[in-house]
Amino acid sequence: MKPARVRFAPSPTGHMHLGSARTALYDYLLAKQTGGQFILRIEDTDQKRYVEGAEQELLDGLHWLGLDWDEGPDKGGAFGPYRQSERKEIYQQYARQLVEAGHAFYCFCTPERLQAVREEQIRNKFHAKYDGTCRNIPLEEADHRIKNGENHVVRFKTPKTGTTIVHDHLRGEIVVDNSTLDDYIIVKSDGLALYHLAAPVDDHLMKITHVLRGSEWLPTFPLHSLIHKAFGWEEPVWVHLSVFLKPSGKGKMSKREAMDLAKDGKSIFIKDLRELGYIPEAVVNWIALMGWSYDDHTEFFLLDDLIEKFSLDKLNPSPAAINFTKFDHFNGLHIRNLSIPDLTNRIHPFFVEKGIEVNLEKLEKITPIIQERLQTLDDAPDLGGFIFDEDVEVTASELVAKNTTQLESLNILKEIYQVITQLPQITHEMAEPPMRELVEKLGYKPGQVFGILRVAVTGRMVSPPLFETMEIIGREKVISRLEDAIKMLEKPLEQN
Ligand code: GLU
Secondary structure, three states, X not given: OOOOEEEEOOOOOOOOEHHHHHHHHHHHHHHHHOOOEEEEOEOOOOHHHOOOOHHHHHHHHHHHHOOOOOEXXXXXXXXXXXXXXXXXXXXXXXXXHHHHXXXXXXXXXXXXXXXXXXXXXXXXXXXXXXXXXXXXXXXXXXXXXXXXXXXXXXXXXXXXXOEEEEEEOOOEEEEEEHHHOOOOEEEOOOOOEOHHHHHHHHHHHOOOOEEEEEHHHOOOHHHHHHHHHHHOOOOOEEXXXXXXXXXXXXXXXXXXXXHHHHHOOOOOEHHHHHHOOOOHHHHHHHHHOOOEOOOOOOOOOOHHHHHXXXXXXXXXXXXXXXXXXXXXXXXXXXXXXXXXXXXXHHHHHHHXXXXXXXXXXXXXXXXHHHHOOOOOHHHHHXXXXXXXXXXXXXXXXXXOOOOOOHHHHHHHHHHHHHHHHHOOOOOHHHHHHHHHHHHHHHOOOHHHHHHHHHHHHHOOOOOOOHHHXXXXXXXXXXXXXXXXXXXXXXXXHHHX
């Protein structure tokens, strides 16, 4: 395949979500795979919907996901500027060209008149659209009215009869009856072009070979194709990606649904996923498979695998339900795939966030014993944070093992103490065999004996692997905690 020039063209109108991340990922994969370029273009023509900070959030999100672009507003490139608000004159020039060639026209209709027409059409059960009043005003007359300061917009002159045939890579040929299309506005009364003109113009000037975008753009796809045709430009390959459905599979994601997800510690927004302790490798893997598959069984992919294996032909146009269970699964898989130093660096901020003072050297010892059990990075402080505690908080009743009396547990504890204090060092290799022997000798279940030891040393009923944990806590602290526990069990329960 020839090197592809692919653009990710987000509008800075809100938080970066899974849908835009997936588009960006596929763009990136196609560009990298073909030795082409991945271009970031900010589509900020709609100033009313502009959200301060949204562009930065997009850049941060892409960086975090590892999807670095070759050309973009911050990087420059041979086809800039890459922010549509900086390209106004270009669009005006192209709009004029369309008007002069008879593919667009100046429209002087007032909003009030248009509103009345629309209401009338709706009353008569017609499809509401522009009624064509200004379609045939001669250009000299229109220019004269403009010179006189009359308010106007530019509309595309959509054919009234016949059909328009557009081609989507996933859906094949789509035939549209021209009578269903409107004379869409392409330049507003303030002289600013709309996305509908800006995107085709930019795609052409930036030599874009493939347009990948959400299928919410299918309704205006014929317009974009017609604009290319009107200019006589070669069209890019059009790829309208599948929509994401709510986790229930019933309907599209809505704002409300997104808020409800937050209550469950889930989110569709990239910046939240990062804060929730998901790792970018997992996000990339998960979204790659929402609308694409390699075969019917491979599911673990790193970005480099995806660059090699991705193909447009395996994209699936059917809607895909967002499956967070799968996401958790991928996050676990990718966490386990990280090296210990890498994972240590990634969990560190989550300890700091929870106010746990961490020493990186010690944390690196904890990482291997919790790695297996992490679903998100955010689980790490809960699983391993207690190892940094100076003291444990234990109650006597917690020290009494299941189906034993306080006295029996005390005796077990004393035996444990004998074994542990005889060890010169506490390591898994040294501690496990004598402890197993002790279990045999005492005739209690392993769970009872190890349970008492676990609670006494860690203050918890569940912990990462016990001997490894004890090794990190250190011999001295382990012994003093065992002594405290013995003292506690020597008193009657009510005195504790
Ligand atoms: N600015 C549009 C959006 O944010 C991009 C559509 C396209 O890629 O053409 O959805």
